[in-house]
Amino acid sequence: MQPAPNLITTPWRAAAAAALALAAALPAAAKVPVVNTTINEAEVLAAQQAWGEALVAIGKAHETQGPAAARALAGQVIDSAYGYQFGPVLFKPTLTVAPQTFRITREGALAYFVGGDAAYPQDTGFALKGWRQVEVRNAAMFIAADTATTMGHVTFTDRDGKRTTVDKTWKFLKDDSGKLRIVVHHSSLPYVGP
Amino acid sequence: MQPAPNLITTPWRAAAAAALALAAALPAAAKVPVVNTTINEAEVLAAQQAWGEALVAIGKAHETQGPAAARALAGQVIDSAYGYQFGPVLFKPTLTVAPQTFRITREGALAYFVGGDAAYPQDTGFALKGWRQVEVRNAAMFIAADTATTMGHVTFTDRDGKRTTVDKTWKFLKDDSGKLRIVVHHSSLPYVGP
Amino acid sequence: MQPAPNLITTPWRAAAAAALALAAALPAAAKVPVVNTTINEAEVLAAQQAWGEALVAIGKAHETQGPAAARALAGQVIDSAYGYQFGPVLFKPTLTVAPQTFRITREGALAYFVGGDAAYPQDTGFALKGWRQVEVRNAAMFIAADTATTMGHVTFTDRDGKRTTVDKTWKFLKDDSGKLRIVVHHSSLPYVGP
Amino acid sequence: MQPAPNLITTPWRAAAAAALALAAALPAAAKVPVVNTTINEAEVLAAQQAWGEALVAIGKAHETQGPAAARALAGQVIDSAYGYQFGPVLFKPTLTVAPQTFRITREGALAYFVGGDAAYPQDTGFALKGWRQVEVRNAAMFIAADTATTMGHVTFTDRDGKRTTVDKTWKFLKDDSGKLRIVVHHSSLPYVGP
Numbered sequence A, B, C, D: 001m002q003p004a005p006n007l008i009t010t011p012w013r014a015a016a017a018a019a020l021a022l023a024a025a026l027p028a029a030a031k032v033p034v035v036n037t038t039i040n041e042a043e044v045l046a047a048q049q050a051w052g053e054a055l056v057a058i059g060k061a062h063e064t065q066g067p068a069a070a071r072a073l074a075g076q077v078i079d080s081a082y083g084y085q086f087g088p089v090l091f092k093p094t095l096t097v098a099p100q101t102f103r104i105t106r107e108g109a110l111a112y113f114v115g116g117d118a119a120y121p122q123d124t125g126f127a128l129k130g131w132r133q134v135e136v137r138n139a140a141m142f143i144a145a146d147t148a149t150t151m152g153h154v155t156f157t158d159r160d161g162k163r164t165t166v167d168k169t170w171k172f173l174k175d176d177s178g179k180l181r182i183v184v185h186h187s188s189l190p191y192v193g194p
Helices: A012-025 A041-065 A067-081 A106-114 B012-025 B041-065 B067-081 B106-114 C012-025 C041-065 C067-081 C106-114 D012-025 D041-065 D067-081 D106-114
Strands: A034-036 A090-092 A131-144 A147-158 A163-174 A180-188 B034-036 B090-092 B131-144 B147-158 B163-174 B180-188 C034-036 C090-092 C131-144 C147-158 C163-174 C180-188 D034-036 D090-092 D131-144 D147-158 D163-174 D180-188
Touching (some): A041 A131, A090 A106, A131 B090, A147 B090, A180 B147, B041 B163, C041 C131, C041 C147, C067 C106, C090 D131, C090 D163, C147 C180, C163 D180, C180 D147, C180 D163, D041 D180, D067 D106, D090 D106, D147 D180
Parallel strands (some): A131 D034, B034 C131, B090 B180, B131 C034, C090 C180
Antiparallel strands (some): A131 A147, A163 A180, B147 B163, B163 B180, C131 C147, C163 C180
């Protein structure tokens, strides 16, 4: 099975340790060791791109290796890219309906991405729709503390070249290891008029 | 014209000053002065309720005093409840369409709420639809630092008793004066199936 | 050997999971699941008290079990109560002298508390001075995001009843597991006049 | 009277507005507007240097224009560089003694810098000692959210070339206007042995 996409961004713990080692080896005028837990724009863009690549990878795993492989990979992606280990994630996927609109548990997210869960009978697996490319066009970004929120259009292109664009908001939290994790995710189809 | 709804939450500056005065007047064992810039759940619930009341108030101003009064009140509400003074706000209103989906400027937000702006020809004024009640049912909340994000259903009831429910995400930032300001707002109609 | 003092404060991850389980089991009107990574005053006071108890415990381990036990316990306390795993800690102990004033590495902190490190020849072990009680009297506290800073007097009483008071600043960071960790610690003897 | 030193650092509000204007004027592929409330190392270094320059300026105002001018300038510096408008500041100056060790109010800080306050009889005015230069040598820095804490040596050189070095910790908070403000300040003379 192909490995899960690399969702790890700048590990501030490792960077700080390296700065510390460097400082110890240099004369007094050398750079001051700095711990920095804040998030930056480049990290956010990398995390967005990794999300898109992971979605495509889950679909390809399904096509080439079957449902079990897709499900296993989706689980890895969720554990790596979302913040369910912190508690509920504020996740409103594009295609969910009431009363299961919000997927604040890991199980609800997994059902949405790969389906096959009797507890979520409406879910057919968003990641299994043959996506080949994911493009993110941010409208604006808000960085505060160890979180960053983005809003913009995300366009999915499937294996037949059909394109679907959604309005999407993500909030990323940088965890203690320096990895960005999605803690808020609101996705919706465009309003099409009355 | 009726006053703008009170959107001010706990002013931490004033609270800190009061704690300081108290501590100065009491013996050594008294409470330690504490500055606390974090946000709490009660403040978030109050800010959500205030948003709903403000929306209703704008509509009533329109009905009883006309478009100019509604527009003036909407401007006050935006300046009081949103964070446009910090820069772009990540605002995806319920009923906007491309290429004007995102309203990251104050002008775009004002046009959405009260219409009447030639630069936004599709906007008819969301606040002018005769809303009488706004109910918020949060699915989950994420508080970090001086921000809090909520996700859930918001139901609008108009003067004829007709109810409209949307999926809504808000991120509030506590400013230096202790007021919560909306810096992210993603609202969407429910998905209705393929 | 006696166990390391319990330095664990409110684990927000566990609390969030519990809230989530509760919410799933209750009707719709039940409490909303909330993730809250901010820090509160009670957690800070508990972490201060735990620091004092740990200091006394290290000294008692030395008296009853010898240097190796004291050193092992001091290592556990540092790993549990400080943030060296994040990178450099801003630690200026009470009794250090130039050019080893600042102890930004774990090794430097350990040498300060229990001595016996040839690389820090001036260190005789602050924790080995027979402390029996540690009292904290905060002058003020500043809570922001997932950190809290305190400033005040800390008084150490030794086995002969002799009391030593220092001026002390601590900054605590709440890590992903909900534990408060010292990332800044500045301690100094009072100024005694020109 | 000479103007107060410029303590203003990068105004994120203005920067965000500029980015917004730029984005509006450019094609779709242009840079995304970003609000960023986090603090960076360059801002911290600039704020430290400004503090030193302000201290020298207060002393020179005293020498050339007298006590009233020095007092007025010191008040401006405190209002500009410290966070007393947020509530208590955690300030332990180098030369204070119990029971007035901690100066958590603006009045206490002003008395420390320029003396002449009957309520603080021990204060002779730290800024009035003829300082000509202030050098900061950071040992380490910790940046988290909208705050940064530094620890290191600060050396003051007076008009006779005499040098005094202290151990100093500062915590800066970035306010809504993008200015860094000191909210924690612990300064102490080096330990000189038993």
